[in-house]
Amino acid sequence: MTKDGDFELIFETCDGDKVLRDESNVLVRFAQKRNGIVTSWINAGYREDLEAVFNHQLSQDTLDEEESEEIEISDYLKGLSHEMASSLDLDENRISGLVTSAKMTNVGISTERFRKLEVTAISTAGTNVNAGSAGDPASYYEENGHFDLDINQSAGDCSESLDDEVAGGEDNRTVNDDGVFPEKPGTINSIILINACLDESSILLAEMTAVEAKTVALRDLMIPSCYSNEVATGTGTDGIAIFSNMESENHVEIAGKHSKLGEMIAKTVIDSIKTALEKQIWLTPSYQSNALVRLERYRTDLDAFYNDYLGLDECQKQEFIKSLIEVDKNPELIGYVSLVLSILDQFRSGLISKNAASVVIGSLFDNQFNKEQWHNMRMLVEYIVKINLGDI
Numbered sequence: 401m402t403k404d405g406d407f408e409l410i411f412e413t414c415d416g417d418k419v420l421r422d423e424s425n426v427l428v429r430f431a432q433k434r435n436g437i438v439t440s441w442i443n444a445g446y447r448e449d450l451e452a453v454f455n456h457q458l459s460q461d462t463l464d465e466e467e468s469e470e471i472e473i474s475d476y477l478k479g480l481s482h483e484m485a486s487s488l489d490l491d492e493n494r495i496s497g498l499v500t501s502a503k504m505t506n507v508g509i510s511t512e513r514f515r516k517l518e519v520t521a522i523s524t525a526g527t528n529v530n531a532g533s534a535g536d537p538a539s540y541y542e543e544n545g546h547f548d549l550d551i552n553q554s555a556g557d558c559s560e561s562l563d564d565e566v567a568g569g570e571d572n573r574t575v576n577d578d579g580v581f582p583e584k585p586g587t588i589n590s591i592i593l594i595n596a597c598l599d600e601s602s603i604l605l606a607e608m609t610a611v612e613a614k615t616v617a618l619r620d621l622m623i624p625s626c627y628s629n630e631v632a633t634g635t636g637t638d639g640i641a642i643f644s645n646m647e648s649e650n651h652v653e654i655a656g657k658h659s660k661l662g663e664m665i666a667k668t669v670i671d672s673i674k675t676a677l678e679k680q681i682w683l684t685p686s687y688q689s690n691a692l693v694r695l696e697r698y699r700t701d702l703d704a705f706y707n708d709y710l711g712l713d714e715c716q717k718q719e720f721i722k723s724l725i726e727v728d729k730n731p732e733l734i735g736y737v738s739l740v741l742s743i744l745d746q747f748r749s750g751l752i753s754k755n756a757a758s759v760v761i762g763s764l765f766d767n768q769f770n771k772e773q774w775h776n777m778r779m780l781v782e783y784i785v786k787i788n789l790g791d792i
Contacts, residue, residue: 402584406487411509414518415595416576417646419509420488426504426522426592427454427484427497435600436643437607441474442481443496446600451490453641454497455524456480473499477661487696497641498585502526508675512664516650518595519661521610521668525676527623529586530556530637533630558626558696588614588676590669594663596652598644606655606665607642613666614638617673624697626717629748629788631697691728691737691777696739698784705783709792723776733777738769740781744788754789761785 407427416431425786435448443450448657456477477497485492502524511520543547593611615633625632646694677683687693706717727733747757769778786792 410507411520411522413511413520413593413595414513415593415648417593419520419522421504421507423707424457424459424504425454425484425497426507426524427452427488428593429490431642432648433646435598435602435603435646436641436645436673438496438498438641439639440477440496440498440641442477443493446603447496449494450496450643451494452484452488453521453591453643454484455504455507455591455639456497456499457524458499458501460501472660474481481775492692493693495639498589498591498641498685499588500524500526500637500639502587502676502680506676506679507665508672508677510668510671510675512668514660514664516596517652517661517664519668520593521665521672523588523590523669523672523676524594524680524759525588525673526586527588527618527632527635527677528681529626531558531586531618531623531625531632532627532634532636533625534633536625536627536630539636558624562745563643568764582656586635587637587639588635588673588782590614590641590672592640592642592665592669594642594644594652594655594661594665595648596644596650597646597648598652598655602655603644604641606661607640608643609655609657609662609665610640610642610669612657613669614673616666617670617677620670621677621683621685622694622697623683629698629744689729689731689734689736691730692724694734694737694741695726695781695784698744698788700784700787705780709783710779720776721775725779727773727777730774733774736764737777739764740785744785747789758789 407422409418411419417427418431420427420429429452430450433448434450435446436450437446438444438450438453441757454781478492481492481495481497484490484495504524507523508523508525509520511518539549539552540574541551548685592606594606596605617633618634623632654661655665657666706712706720710720712720720768743752743757743761746752749755765778769781782792
């Protein structure tokens with residue numbers, strides 16, 4: 401790998417755009433004239449004059465200062481852009497960027513090529529803190545730049561899951577080589593580079609395709625919302641930057657799901673986000689293959705379950721928890737739990753009636769959930785079903 405100032409070259413597109421990284425930034429330095437859209441506090445919106453776009457990891461000190469209103473994030477990013485411009489010989493007014501708390505070493509990069517087309521997606525991702533589904537209850541109300549946090553909604557936090565709770569509050573994923581658990585950022589940022597030339601309208605369509613692809617990545621992993629029983633569609637602080645090559649002789653108008661370009665955008669976004677999630681929070685299909693993790697989406701007051709519903713003393717509670725952990729990775733059991741939750745989803749969405757949901761789930765319990773070693777897991781699932789069908 402080569403160096404550019406304090407930055408390290410980690411990838412280069414067919415157009416010569418350089419993807420550079422230092423300790424707290426991933427920066428794309430454009431080799432040719434680019435047009436695109438970026439969500440940012442600086443130099444944002446549709447632009448045709450940017451020389452570079454970055455993804456920056458905010459330190460905890462910066463986050464604390466921003467939360468206490470000691471600094472404005474826009475002022476902070478202007479200062480950061482000035483430093484980058486000085487280091488890389490760029491115009492600070494032609495730099496825009498995204499922010500996150502994810503580590504830049506955990507970036508996911510994915511490229512798709514087909515005939516004259518090349519698409520690259522560069523993503524960082526975390527979902528443990530504020531993953532949400534579009535339409536979830538809001539956390540604040542804004543009016544003329546003033547924010548009201550007291551709107552009778554509580555912010556969510558997925559950092560402690562049902563699986564963590566039954567395991568005594570500990571994350572059961574393996575610690576890393578340094579002996580520490582993964583951090584818990586809550587932002588998904590993607591920078592997408594297209595080597596063809598798209599006009600402003602086509603760039604908007606490409607952005608829409610990329611955003612939909614993000615929801616597919618989260619759906620594939622069944623990542624729960626922190627604010628509802630839904631599968632998350634993103635987080636509350638996601639950012640995106642998407643650019644095409646204005647100097648390309650290949651002009652493309654359509655970037656939707658029917659087009660090859662749309663397919664390539666989606667595939668790169670999905671792959672880069674999944675890679676970033678695996679690196680940052682070790683969230684993988686293997687980790688999600690757990691009955692307790694699946695049940696996490698339907699949050700449950702376990703104290704009420706153990707104490708009020710079952711009437712267990714502390715010793716009995718520990719034995720019950722042990723029995724859940726002994727079977728939670730059984731593939732067949734995971735399948736049946738998933739079927740039950742799918743029926744609850746359809747009941748919640750109004751696709752099937754309460755009576756139909758009760759009958760079908762009851763049949764699953766009687767005919768499939770009938771292994772002796774699954775008895776306690778069945779009791780937990782039955783409790784969740786009764787709560788969500790309104791029978792408790």
